[in-house]
Amino acid sequence: KKKWEVHVVSFHPHKIDGTMHHYLKSASIRAEGNNFQYIFKLRSIIHLVKQINPDIINSHFLSSFGLIAYFTRYPNQVINAYGTDVFINSVKNPLMQYLCKKALHRAKRIIAVSQRMTEFLVQKFSIPQEKIITTQYGIDLHLFQNKANMEDRPYDFIVNRLFVKNSNYDFILQSIQALKRNKKDVKLLIVGSGPLKKHIARRIQEYGLSGNVTLLDAVPAEKMAELLNSARVFLSFTTSDGTPLSLFEAMACGLYPVLSNIDAYREWKNKGMDCELVPLSDVDETAKKMKAALKKCQITEYTNANIKMVRKYMDYQKNMEQIERLFKQVISDSQ
Template structure:
C-alpha cells in the first residue's frame, strides 16, 4: 500500500502518522508546504511545495492557489490513499485534487473554531467534506459540528489519536518531597490561554511556598508570556522550557504533581492523555474535549474558561488533599487510557479502513 499524507510537516501529529505507517512496512509520502527536517522523517518520501509564509494561526487562503502543483505531485506519486491532516488549509486544497480515496482528518480548531467563526471557512469545509471518501474526527463534539454543517455522517468516524504507552507511563514516577510541581505542555498560542494559568499562579504562589512550574512548549506568544511572568513576579517559580521532545515531556510529567490545560478549545487533548498516563493529577478547562476524559472530582478537576480564581482554588485543593485525590484518580485514569487512549489500537482502525478502501 502506498499512502500519501498532505499536511503541515512541522506538526508532531504529521511526524507521528507518517512514521507509524512507514514502520508497518507501507510506502509513505508527505506533501507539505512546510520546510521540514529529514531527521524527523527518516524513511518518508518528502515533497516540499514552496508556498510562502504559512501561519499557524490560520488564514492561509493563498495555499489554494497551489492545488495544481499538488495535483501533479499526487498524479506522479500515484498513491492508494491520499490523506489530509487538518480540514481547512490542507483539507480544502486536497479536495481540489480529486483523488478517489481521499481522506480528511480534522484536528480540532479547524472544526471547532473556524466553522463557528467564519462563513467562508464553513463553506470551504462543507466542500472538502463532500469530496472526501472518509472523514475522521477526534471527539463527539467534532462529530456533532460535522453533522451541523450537513456532512454525510456515514462517512464520519470518531478516532482519537491516543498515546504511546512505551513513552507515557508511570513506571518511573518520582516526586520531590520538598516541591509541589505543576506542568503545562501546551504550546504558547492564544487558544491555549497560558495567561489564565500564570494569573492563577500569581494568586497562590505565597500559599504554596515550595511551588515549581514547568511551561513546556513553544509558540508565537513566548516573549509576551515571559514578560507577563516577570510582571507577576513568578520568575522564581516558573520555567519556560521551549520546545522539548516526547521523552523529556514524559520524564517531567512523572516528576509533576499536577498537570494543567486551560485551552479554550480542543479536538481531543492528547497532552491531557499523556499526563493521565504518567500519573499526574489533571486540571483542565470544562470543554467537551476534556469531558470525554475527566469526570470532575473523580479523576481530575474541570474549571471554567478564564475563571482564574476558580483555577487557583482547585490547585490549592489538590495541594492540600493530594494523596486522597490521587487515590481515586490514578486507577480511573489507567482504565480509561487503556480502553480508548492507546495510539496503536486507534491507528489499527485507520489501517483497516485504508485496506478496506483500496480493496473495495
C-alpha cells in the first residue's frame, strides 16, 4: 500500500495524528458554515501549497475550502461535498452558486455523501455523473458496537448533532415535553457543541425538563461510543442533511433511530433502514413516534437489521480503500 505524506491546512488548532498540521489562525469559526473570512488567508494557503507541492488537494466543504482550493488553481483537486453546505450554503445567492460551480468543474473528482447529493450536483451545477463518486467515509466498526442490553441503558433518547439552528433542538425539547405527559420519567441525553448551547440550556429550564434532560459538551469518539451504549433511541431532527455518520454510529451501537422526514433519511429508509420518520411541524405526532420507537428498540430483528446495514455501507476501512483508489487514479491520470 502507498504511504501518504498528509498535510492538513486548517483553521482549527487541533492536530491529527500521523499528519503535518498547518494551523491558520482566523476569526471565530461558525459551525453552521458561511465562514467567508477564510478567503483572507488565501495568500498564505497558496504559499503553503507551493511549498508542499502535493500530488493532490482534497478540500472539504464546497462553499469554504472548496472555493479556497479553486482559487489556488492547483490542477489535481478532489472536493468532498457535505449536506447543508451543498444544499443550502452553496446556492444561497447567485454569486456563491457561480463560484461553487466553477470550483466543482475545476475539480478532477467529487465525493458526494449521498445519492440525492449526487443528483443535486448533476442537476444544479451541470456536473457530469461520471465525475462523482457517491460514498461516505464510514465509521470505526471496532469502536462503535452494540455492547449493552436495552433494559440496562439509563437514557431513553440521545441526540449528538451540532448546536445550530439546522438541528432543531427547540423541537426536540418540545417533543420530549409532550412525551413527558405520558412518560414522566423520560430521559434524554444531549451531547455536542455549537453556538446555541446556552440557548438549549435555557430552553431545558423553560420547558421544565431539568430533571429529564442531561446536557454534555462534545466528547472524543471513544467516549461517544460509551454514551451511545447508554441510550435506546437516537434522535436527529435536522432540516437538511447529507449522510450523517452520527446516525450510523448510533445504529452500530444498537440504537433505534427517529429522524426528521427529509430526503436524506428517506433515501436510507428506502435502502432498508428501520426507523421512524417524523414531521417537523407536529410535536404530538413526533412524541407518539418516539414512544413507538421505545418499543421497537426492544425488538432485535429491527436493530440487528440496522447493524447489518451499517456493516454493509459504512465500514471505514473498506470505504477509505475505495477513496484511496480514487486518489491514485486522479494522480495517475495527470502524469
